[in-house]
Amino acid sequence: MFTWRHLLWLAICAGLVFATVRAYNRKRPSLDRVLTTALIISVLSEIAKMISVIELVPSQNGELMLPYLPLNHLPLHFCSIQVILIAVAKFIKNEKHREALLAFMAPTCVIGGLLALLMPSIFTTTISVSQAFTSLVSYQFFIFHSMIIALGFIITRSGEIDWSMKHFRTTSLLVYLLGLVSIYLNSMFASPTYSDGKLVSVDFWTNFFFTYQNPLEIKITELWQWYLYLLIIALLATVTLYLFHLPLVIDENRKEGRDSHDSGKL
Secondary structure, three states, X not given: OOOHHHHXXXXXXXXXXXHHXXXXXXXOOOHHHHHHHHHHHHHHHHHHHHHXXXXXXXXXXXXXXXXXXXXXXXXXXXXXXXXHHHHHHHHOOOHHHHHHHHHHHHHHXXXXXXXXXXXXXXXXXXXXXXXXXXXXXXXXXXXXXXXXXXXXXXXXXOOOOOOOHHHHHHHHHXXXXXXXXXXXXXXXXXXXXXXXXXXXXXXXXXXXXXXXOOOOOOOOOOHHHHHXXXXXXXXXXXXXXXXXXXXXXXXXXXXXXXXXXXXXXX
């Protein structure tokens, strides 16, 4: 992380986000149109990722060669589930549910996308840092996360959400729930090794939502350390979400105050 290649990608991503949000502020397309564009980019991104990482591996008896997509590339990461949420937000009809969904997407797109760019997992699981500008999956990773960050900012500026602290509470609860589900998924997709019926090692594991292993690769040797790690990331998520929502709620309250004042004059 933070090699010159990584820093160059961060500068490119910052430029992409800034240019996208600025273009939105200037042209003000409908959010529905923005979601359509985001959905197209997301689908193309998933196709590019699949093309980049899918492998042709032999069957156990060696008679067949089968395509295999490594489990850690399933769209179950915090950012990749945004592909599904974008599609739902695009086509959902219930306005109340749509607002709740958009209110969840805005902070998780921005915060999740930013963390992914700062700690790109592809450099530890898929490619080397030297391939940052020569591998298709690298372009897919950085462009996709730039897109969801820009989308998160656009949602906050779309005027389709009456921001309140209930959105902070709902989003926080959903994040905790998804984190809990990820523990089940990571265990489900792990490859345990048993000796005489006793678990002795895990040879492969996924790390959805970073609940299995910390992204800084700090070694955890005791179960209580893992519990402490989960508590730390839960607290960090809570604080970060609160800080994201606070200015939006304050601005919303100011708008309501101005509207009430203007209507009183009338």
